[in-house]
Amino acid sequence: MHITLLPNEAPLTLSGPSLAQMTDDEFFDFCRQHPDLHIERTPQLTIVIMSPTGSLSSQRNAEINFQLSLWNRQQRLGRVFDSNGGFRLPDGSMRAPDAAWLTNARWDALTLEQQKKFAPLCPEFVLELASETDSIADLQAKMRDWLRNGAQLAWLVVPDTETAYIYRPGQPEPEVVQGFDNELSGETVLPGFQLRLAELR
CATH class of the missing domain: 3.90.1570.10 (tt1808, chain A)
Incomplete structure (x- = not known):
C-alpha cells in the first residue's frame, strides 16, 4: 500500500477488519514503511494518517x-x-x-x-x-x-x-x-x- 499526503493536508482515516486484526508488530512495520507520515492508531483500531x-x-x-x-x-x-x-x-x-x-x-x-x-x-x-x-x-x-x-x-x-x-x-x-x-x-x-x-x- 502506497500512501502520499501533501503537507498540511487533512488527516486520512483507515479502518476495516484486516486493519483491526493487525498485530502490534505488523502495525510497527506498517509505520516503518511510511516514514514520511505521522501515523497513529485509535482505541477502536482505526488508523489515522497525518501529513507532514x-x-x-x-x-x-x-x-x-x-x-x-x-x-x-x-x-x-x-x-x-x-x-x-x-x-x-x-x-x-x-x-x-x-x-x-x-x-x-x-x-x-x-x-x-x-x-x-x-x-x-x-x-x-x-x-x-x-x-x-x-x-x-x-x-x-x-x-x-x-x-x-x-x-x-x-x-x-x-x-x-x-x-x-x-x-x-x-x-x-x-x-x-x-x-x-x-x-x-x-x-x-x-x-x-x-x-x-x-x-x-
Whole structure:
C-alpha cells in the first residue's frame, strides 16, 4: 500500500477488519514503511494518517522539544521524545505526541526490544501542538484519552489563538492559559520546567 499526503493536508482515516486484526508488530512495520507520515492508531483500531506539518509548525515543535530537552539535560530525571516516538497505550491505541517525557525508572524497566518499537506505556507528560488542519475538538478528546491512559500532565498548545489548555488527572475541565506572554509550569511532574510560550510566536 502506497500512501502520499501533501503537507498540511487533512488527516486520512483507515479502518476495516484486516486493519483491526493487525498485530502490534505488523502495525510497527506498517509505520516503518511510511516514514514520511505521522501515523497513529485509535482505541477502536482505526488508523489515522497525518501529513507532514508545514515549516512553521515544525519550527515550533523543535522549539518545544529544545526547551524540554534542555531542562531534562540539566535535571537528568527522565527521557524526552519528539513526534516520531510512538507509545502503545493501555487502551490498545498507539499515539505519538509532539513532545513527551517519562522517568528514567520506567524507561529503564523496558527491554531493549520494547524501547526499539512503540514503548508499551503512557508517558507522565505529553504535549500536543495544534496545526492549521487539526480539529481542536479532536485534540481535546485526545488529551482526555492521554489522562485516561495514565498521563499525569498534558498540554494542548494552540498557536493560532495563543491558547494553552492544561489537563490534569481528576480535573473535569482543563485550565485555560490565554496569551503567549505566559509560561507553563511543569509543576511536580517536571519540577522546575517552564515552557516559554513567547518563543512559539
